[in-house]
Amino acid sequence: MPLVRKPILPGFNADPSIVRVGKDYYIATSTFEWYPGVQIHHSTDLANWTLITRPLSRASQLDMRGHPDSCGVWAPCLTHDGSRFWLVYTDVKRKDGSFKDTINYIVHAEEILGPWSDPIFANASGFDPSLFHDDDGKKWFVNMIQDHRKRPRMFAGIRLQKFDPVQGRLVGPTTTIFHGTKLDKCEAPHLYKRGGWYYLLTAEGGTEYGHACTLARSRSIHGPYELHPQAYILTSKDARFAELQKAGHGDIVETPDGRTYIVHLCGRPESQARPRCMLGRETAIQEAYWKDDWLYVKDGPAPSLFVDVPGTRDDTHYWAEQRYVFDSTKGLHEDFQWLRTPDTDRIFNIKGGKLQLIGRESVGSWYEQALVARRQTHFSYDAETVVDFSPSDERQFAGLIAYYNRFAFFYLTVTAHSDGQRELLILSSESSYPHGRLDEPLLPPVRIPAQGKMKLSLTIRGKQLQFYYALEGNVELQKIGPVFDASVMSDECGGCQAPGGFTGAFVGLAASDLNGTALTANFDYFTYRPVLDKADRYITFPID
Structure with missing residues (x-):
């Protein structure tokens, strides 16, 4: 397959969530205080991506007047349950100081271009939520939990609760399933199921130069979760001179022929002497593989600049x-x-x-x-x-x-x-x-x-x-x-x-x-x- 240079979504496309429906791939990224909310790009080959919609486009879904800078829409998660698309997102009202005010919502649509529903309130206990569709038909809402008593380290683990789409709300008890590692700041959870294992992918270390993707697994969705032998399957925290820095906050997708990839955010500093990422946090992709029921990033854990994907990128428009x-x-x-x-x-x-x-x-x-x-x-x-x-x-x-x-x-x-x-x-x-x-x-x-x-x-x-x-x-x-x-x-x-x-x-x-x-x-x-x-x-x- 051809080599593609990364990032695949250059310039302020952070916190990617990816889903494949048939032969089509979709990536949703954060938009923060910029309107309309959430960018969704489309591809058929993982190499060439086109912005096709911003689904949060009316006042009933999103109104950010009065939101401070870098608040608004954080870390959307885009999934498909076999019949419809689901998008969960956080609307952050405040992020600095002793508290974070983070309201989590769920919207859905039959088609990716909409119309998208009015939002369903989920909770306000943390941010970076995701929705997992289990093979038994149950839906689970997963997000990090914040505890203001622990400031500045207010990350209190990953919490799980069932979502009832008929009632349109979260139901039943909540369970804290993972507390993260010593790297701290455990957030951005995504759940997957493969071969009888539940896999939990999280981001840790903060979304700066110490960022990382952490993987754990369990036979039960409620845990306990066993940490990956490498702990951090993708990170550039120990690779100072890597082209792609800040690697973390990832999501996993499989191609129709069974290949596995992980999309993740990254940053490209304009120099090593004064590392400032003028293009913001961007989206890159890495090839991965399974060994002993664990996922590994090819040539990882540091991100590589090139990746083998099914398509050949055309940079003419770029x-x-x-x-x-x-x-x-x-x-x-x-x-x-x-x-x-x-x-x-x-x-x-x-x-x-x-x-x-x-x-x-x-x-x-x-x-x-x-x-x-x-x-x-x-x-x-x-x-x-x-x-x-x-x-x-x-x-x-x-x-x-x-x-x-x-x-x-x-x-x-x-x-x-x-x-x-x-x-x-x-x-x-x-x-x-x-x-x-x-x-x-x-x-x-x-x-x-x-x-x-x-x-x-x-x-x-x-x-x-x-x-x-x-x-x-x-x-x-x-x-x-x-x-x-x-x-x-x-x-x-x-x-x-x-x-x-x-x-x-x-x-x-x-x-x-x-x-x-x-x-x-x-x-x-x-x-x-x-x-x-x-x-x-x-x-x-x-x-x-």
């Missing part, structure tokens, strides 16, 4: 320029997401071939901001747009933004002075946690004509970000501002209480009107152009 135009008959392109709100009519619409952003709250608001963006999926790229915006003062601004969260962003805005003179101004916040302040002093603004469209552009080359602009009718772009450190838009320093950043860098369009008058900004197009250079470790490892 390296192609993406020019997004706005057509009201087609709606917003599936690459784009926005933050928190299901009420899209209040933040954007498409009219006359333009994307119209309706100025709302400030950039970084946890409630309602007009920000539409796509994932950064390359270490180096160019982005460009043309905006038509007529602000009256400094409290109205719109433009091009590179964004991680409210504490880490770079934003080239069309705005105005208090006297009404229109100008270009860069707003930046480089990990100003916990205050969320703009970097000061602000860079000097550039005065521009009172009317007319503006072309705005940025380039990212590894960790270097540079903004550009051009007046309407001008072809040549001019630099504006200094070279910024783009690597702050990463989990390692993205302005969260350590180690709490879980998402990835985005680039897109934004508009704010702090006067409350909902001034609109019109965008002609948006271009994302991948650039191949030594910083893009999708091809090669950089030398510092």
